[in-house]
Amino acid sequence: RKEVEQDPGPFNVPEGATVAFNCTYSNSASQSFFWYRQDCRKEPKLLMSVYSSGNEDGRFTAQLNRASQYISLLIRDSKLSDSATYLCVVSTGTASKLTFGTGTRLQVTL
Amino acid sequence: DAEITQSPRHKITETGRQVTLACHQTWNHNNMFWYRQDLGHGLRLIHYSYGVQDTNKGEVSDGYSVSRSNTEDLPLTLESAASSQTSVYFCASSERGRAGTQYFGPGTRLTVL
Numbered sequence: 464r465k466e467v468e469q470d471p472g473p474f475n476v477p478e479g480a481t482v483a484f485n486c487t488y489s490n491s492a493s494q495s496f497f498w499y500r501q502d503c504r505k506e507p508k509l510l511m512s513v514y515s516s517g518n519e520d521g522r523f524t525a526q527l528n529r530a531s532q533y534i535s536l537l538i539r540d541s542k543l544s545d546s547a548t549y550l551c552v553v554s555t556g557t558a559s560k561l562t563f564g565t566g567t568r569l570q571v572t573l
Numbered sequence: 574d575a576e577i578t579q580s581p582r583h584k585i586t587e588t589g590r591q592v593t594l595a596c597h598q599t600w601n602h603n604n605m606f607w608y609r610q611d612l613g614h615g616l617r618l619i620h621y622s623y624g625v626q627d628t629n630k631g632e633v634s635d636g637y638s639v640s641r642s643n644t645e646d647l648p649l650t651l652e653s654a655a656s657s658q659t660s661v662y663f664c665a666s667s668e669r670g671r672a673g674t675q676y677f678g679p680g681t682r683l684t685v686l
Contacts, residue, residue: 495673505679506677506680507677512673561673566615
């Protein structure tokens with residue numbers, strides 16, 4: 464079983480739609496959680512951290528459920544520019560090391 | 574502006590050759606990482622370093638080596654390139670204690686024939 468699992472998609476949504484991605488992680492000792500965004504053939508970039516209390520950054524909302532070992536990302540009012548692959552990322556043990564999911568691809572269309 | 578660069582951006586080599594990929598960061602970060610990214614596997618950690626003279630193996634380190642002689646550079650060497658090492662390689666750096674915020678270089682696309 465992979466340490467971090469994501470639905471690869473693609474999720475095809477119209478502009479303005481709300482879309483949610485989920486991610487599960489297998490190591491209950493995981494301590495920190497993040498979403499990264501990766502555009503086609505580009506490097507990953509940090510989108511946001513994920514906190515137990517849930518957190519929001521503009522149109523993006525991240526949630527963490529430690530009991531179920533489940534992380535989510537909600538994007539409201541999708542824009543064409545949101546089209547990318549979203550990587551679920553977990554830090555376990557040694558704080559500076561990250562484990563990446565394989566990503567969920569989002570395609571926003573007109 | 575601070576940045577992280579990789580060179581070359583594209584490389585084609587032959588099986589058995591030694592290849593070195595360069596990574597240079599001007600963030601003055603202590604932590605540096607090398608990943609490879611393949612379809613179906615996502616990003617996998619090859620080697621990492623927490624500072625000068627410190628290097629550690631990641632989950633897919635066989636056939637790769639790194640050395641850290643200064644803060645700015647972490648070159649990745651493929652001792653004897655194999656076709657299974659055809660991949661996109663990303664270098665990243667982060668501040669000590671800021672695990673989640675890794676800054677990635679633009680990547681090197683390596684093809685081993």
